């Protein structure tokens with residue numbers, strides 16, 4: 001597992017091995033500045049060793065792949081699991097607040113002051129969180145590694161190009177033939193990766209069929225294309241099958257991902273945009289199986305570089321900001337204070353390290369664990385070592 005290194009001016013350098021880090025720390029040439037991800041800062045020396053690195057991000061609302069690649073090796077690889085409990089949490093909060101306003105004490109209704117339509121540019125909290133999660137990770141990577149180029153895969157295919165095939169996107173990665181591949185990715189997606197023959201017994205391989213044949217002047221426009229399995233495609237061309245398509249479907253636009261895409265591209269105007277079908281073609285070319293980490297590796301320009309161990313990134317909701325909690329059978333409890341020590345922080349007690357579990361007795365005691373057993377001690381006797389961040393590298 002790599003250790004991140006920054007120089008005395010807090011600029012990111014190439015990461016080093018734990019062994020090297022231990023030597024630097026032991027000899028007093030470096031100090032620990034961060035525990036997760038483990039980062040050391042050089043106390044002396046020159047600006048240090050740097051290489052041009054590319055960060056590739058397979059964006060998404062479920063899992064996000066990230067990979068940092070140099071010309072010779074992959075320097076960092078991670079897959080982040082996105083939180084998907086935001087809207088549920090917002091519903092709970094809304095319930096509490098409504099109750100407080102209506103039943104516990106009267107206040108003027110304020111119900112229409114925070115919807116996306118009321119405040120310009122405001123995103124739904126769940127969408128905003130995903131945008132923020134991407135920028136948090138990208139910014140952190142940029143602060144820990146000498147990244148010079150950012151490549152974002154923002155979707156499966158280029159929607160803008162679908163609408164206007166004349167568009168030439170300067171930002172594409174090189175190395176793949178685009179045009180029809182983009183359209184194919186779109187058609188497959190539109191047809192939900194299913195044979196549209198409405199017949200049973202489909203074969204596995206999917207193909208794209210021109211409804212009006214190319215030879216008869218049929219175009220590559222989406223409304224002339226349809227997904228068929230190999231078996232039914234063959235049967236159709238042999239005249240053993242008739243298609244019964246009246247109207248053409250259009251793809252229900254992936255609105256959420258499109259909003260996220262637009263936000264990210266405006267936050268990182270220098271980022272290079274790429275698409276899933278390009279990544280897929282590059283993966284095939286270099287015989288790489290599909291995972292989020294592999295996708296990110298390919299997006300970052302990886303093909304035969306030496307790989308690194310895949311890490312996981314988790315988002316921990318560390319600070320519970322809700323003040324009121326209703327407990328069944330009890331009066332609502334109102335928290336009056338935010339405590340200095342929060343769950344998952346690292347604390348020291350009698351020279352040993354513990355992980356905080358939670359505050360008890362209105363801030364007087366701390367429950368903590370060393371991984372084996374838990375204990376409760378007075379907060380006056382424990383010292384905080386490290387405030388756990390919301391971004392956790394496993």
Ligand SMILES: [Zn+2]
Pocket residue numbers: 195196197199201202203228229230231232233
């Ligand atoms: Zn079929």
Ligand SMILES: [Zn+2]
Pocket residue numbers: 208209210233237
């Ligand atoms: Zn055909």
